[in-house]
Amino acid sequence: MSSELDDLYQEVILDHGRRPRNFRKIEGATRQAEGLNPLCGDHFQLYLKLDGDRIEDISFDGSGCAISKASASLMTSSIKGKTVAEAEQLFAEFHTLVTEGPDKVSLSELGKLAALSGVCEFPTRVKCASLVWHALKSALAAKSTAVVSTE
């Protein structure tokens, strides 16, 4: 097995892909967005509960590949409790990680999200890893419900 493949499908990724965290619907979500990758069929709903500027709760459901699902699971775990500005900052870091590689970012700031560093060697999978982040961005930008698509 190539080591790049092992880097992509790290144990953390496989674990979050199989047993995604925050995989549920939030009743009474204040923001909601749909993430759709029409090419491969990844399709998620993202739910947020905002308390002022703070992301009080965040969750997702839907279906997709191991990368997109693990990314959604890790993303929701890392930004719960953060402010909108902190979440946006994290997205910028994460985007650099998956497009340019781990050398270009501070891995300590990314925490568990660093598990997705292998994605940068797989350009066709960047959109899987970033799908739910784009959904987050549009959920934060929109007043209520939004649909994003990465293709």
Place this chain on the structure above:
Amino acid sequence: MTSPVHPSPPEAEVVTLHRPVREAFDVERVRCEFPILARPVRGRPLVYLDSAATTQKPRPVVEAMARFFDQENANVHRGVHFLSERATEAYEGARERVRRFLNARQASEIVFVRGTTEALNLVAFTFGRLKVRAGDEVLVTAMEHHSNIVPWQMLCEQQGARLTVAPIDDRGVLDLEELERRIGPRTRVLCVTHVSNALGTVNPVKRIVALAHARGVPVVVDGAQGAPHLPADVQALDCDFYAFSGHKIYGPTGIGVLYAKAEHLEAMPPWQGGGDMILSVTFERTTYNRIPHKFEAGTPNMAGAVGLAASLDWLAKLPLALAWEHEQDLLDYATKALSRIGGLRLVGTAPEKAAVLSFVFEDIHPHDIGTVLDREGIAIRTGHHCAQPLMQRLGLSATARASLGLYNTRGEIDALVAGLEKVRRMFA
């Protein structure tokens, strides 16, 4: 002056003394004509199982196109000069080559287009617009590619007509009784694929055409996956329209064919306006060119047509019946091999199939399967295969699809099976 003592003898007649009873199909020899098949991918031999997306091109096709550019290139149908004449001969020669391939009655029934998608759009927005009125129906099948759904849907929206759908069963077989029931008094056109790109199902087009014609309904056949794998004899099928793409039949991209019965082409309004599709233009009125030129506005894809003709020549030089037999053997071999993999389910199990193996594997997403196989040098397609309504019907969001060409081997199927075992080890 003396006349030559030894005049040249007449050209010797070639006599074959030992004609083989049955020419063999040698897949290794065929592979030699595809340099790309010999290149390594990610440090491993390439296993190309994505021919339904696009086939690889044999050297004769590439060489014919290079020769055209090197020796014959000029604009067609215009100049009085030498090269323009040569280019016109090459382009119109390609049309005649396609006519022979499809067994059309006349070359004027062959319209060159960019590909199957453009061909189907052309039919929808000329023939369709002519025939389909408010309250009418266009009948498609549940297994159509988006390119044989969306143009008709757009037409129906514009005309206030209704798109109706002939259902399939869980194996991916068209229900002919239901199809027949759906051909109603308002059905103006029936659109069906020859071979399903997502399932491999071969549809009984000849029977479907007979059913439709008995009710006066013309039939449009999407031959993108049909022409590369089955005889596409338009007179035998008796279809009204047949569309296919060059790049799925070992030819270049950007060139495709719309066959239409001459009577339809004569009645259809032009599609795009411009040069080459006219006889005369004034600001008051334009007289359109005769068929098929009426439908070929602008400078056509000349080298593409030459490349397509070369691919059809290349096919004709093979023992084609045996080549297709090889492909069918390989499909059977692969079907058995994949069926033995626990947790793998083939999607599309029609008794009549061609060249396509769609499958789902445990609950591993097809995209992850594709990435792991890619690292083994194995190219497959993953996703909805531009047939989302079909995927919805089957309750799937995506499948993995291995598709075959004449150049594939049993060894490559074995590599696929081994690759899938790696996928299982990684995700199970």
